[in-house]
Amino acid sequence: MRRTDRYRYPVIITLLVLLQFTVRSHLGGDRVAPDFLLLALLIYTIKAEPGKSAAAGFILGLLRDALTPASFGAGALAHTLVGFASSWAKAVFFAEHVFVKGCLFFAGTWIRNFLVLVISGRLQGSQVAWELLVWSPLQGLTTALVGIGVLWFFRGWLSPRRAGATV
């Protein structure tokens, strides 16, 4: 492992955080645009242990709850569960395939929205149906596409290395 390897994930995650607060509002509707913060969390969970992923999810969710106080705490719990489950599933199923990771990003986004809706209990009936059947899948799709793009663009950085291999 090269000495610069340890900075690769922080650089990518910082880039995604910056994209969230600069570019995202210009990428179409608020409910459809990709969620760069959640994507950063999911990319982090690919590498990190489930416990650290859960902690990262909790911190991210709590910060997001501060921006949407209507569901304070729901985001923290949802991101904790998604972070832990994503990292655990990645460890169990372990497939270094870009399509699998795309499915992980899609599912992570949809499940996060589902959990926020269920835990906060703010929306009901057909509002929930619209969110879960229309908006969340669209947001999951855009997030997955961006995630696949990020993985492809940084494939040299994010691909696992064998010991002793040179790049």
Place this chain on the structure above:
Amino acid sequence: MAIGTDRYASRADTLLFIACVVLSIAALSLPDQWRDPLAQGLRQSVLAPFLFLQRQTELLAAARYRYDDVVAQRDSMALAATFLPELRNENARLRSLLGLGQRLGTGYVTAEILHQPEPTNPLSFVVSAGRREGVRPLSAVVSPEGLVGLVASVDEHTSVVLSWAHPEFRASAIATDGSVVGIAAPHGAEGPGVWLLELQGVLYRQQVPTGTVIVTSGLGGVFPRGIPIGTVIGPAGEEKGWGRTYLVRPKIHPAELSHVMILTAPPRAGADLRNAFTAPQDSSTLTGNPPP
């Protein structure tokens, strides 16, 4: 760190996960008086640079969109400079059609909505104006179409707005002709009534015709009188007790907005903002059509 197969959840991972879940549940069950300062503290510390970045980006984007307009206006001005008297007359006409801001006069600030991706974002959202800009808690938030919500809490440069769709939102309401009074509250729940308001507490003997425009009544001292809330579209199911409830189609959905106006001056006794809102609705300036 190895990316590898020997990474199933260890006992430490499980304990950390459980701790995070417990903390999340604790955050969920925090009372408002603890929750709001905590959220405010996060917004003013960790999130402050990110919100600043988002605000600057929104300003930059708005400046870019306005650039073409400015260039077009400059060209038009150069052409029209030879017809100065006509230009003055046109200015006078345009002033009479100016939007809500001029009719309100002083006592408002404009703010960008800093949209977030959560599904609950239309219920409460952060706007890019805070204490420094003169925003105070419980200030009314409006758009040229009508009422958007009210300010729930104020930070240095940002504020949290509860929209009319928030379950805790209430506004004292009255028909434009003063014939009906009630409380406007989100209908919120099922079927075709999603994202509608209710006019609650209407006297049983009073029938409210469809199409009646409902505005704020000014009672309670939070909202000035005369801000359009919505239009009655029919009764909300079976009448119960001594009151009737009517469905009201709001003037504007929070998700459609990118900018809002926050009324910073406290409502004056007897002040009525109805004319500030009704004039542009009668004209074509708000619909995007060119004025006749």
